[in-house]
Amino acid sequence: MSVDIDKETEQVSLDVNLDNVCRLIQLARVFHAQEAVVIPEEPGSPSDDWPTQILAAHTGDQSLNEFRSIIDDLDRNQQVEVVALLWMGRGDYEPEDWYSLLSDADAEWTDYTADYLMAHPMLPDHLTDGLDMLGYHCD
Template sequence: MSDSTDDDEFDLGISLETVATVVDHLRAIQDDEGDENIDPDDEEPEEGEEDFDEDTLATFIEELNEDEQAALVALAWTGRGDYEADQWEEAVAMAKERGAGLSTAEYLLQMDMAGDLVAEGLAVFGISVEDVER
């Protein structure tokens, strides 16, 4: 029996494209928050790229089903080192029970470096967010 968590063998409960979209936009939003000198009108979205602000990203996340939302939180926790790959089911279960009074979107948007943490969570499973087709 292999310890490999190959993408074909393991179901995260959310599509990689969805995770990559959330990561990209969390990173963009959180990067913009750190740089107050940038004029938002100066940056046009690249062709094919949606212009996600916090509200748009929050709506996107909240429209995901409960399992997908829990997977995003569990990926962030895994990326932060709270869980290992072999504890995935426990991480997802805890994410579903999180109920910290915040929506999943608010929770992730308030988490420092959430985009990087979710990406690191994918990396624990041997998946690079940069390699995911969008």
């Protein structure tokens, strides 16, 4: 996995388009603002597919469908970066750990990345915080 750091700004160069991440943040805000969406803090289900099960009731939701479409259009490395931004934004890693974070996120990658991400109620805030920690911002 290649990650470039701009020598002048010492900023990590993301493979995932910033506009895509900002749109994912907007869509997650819309989706999670709905009263009908209830995602437990601690899922408690022994099944690994709990995000898919919980989100199944919302298959007709336009914000969820667009979110899934954007994630599905990203290549694996770009999906891994979005997951890494989530993990860093929620405080699991620091910016200086970006390379090991990408490795860890890649090791945990699945075909259900969109549902995994959307199953985090604080996703918009965590993605925003992750971007901020790397020096990126959505307008």
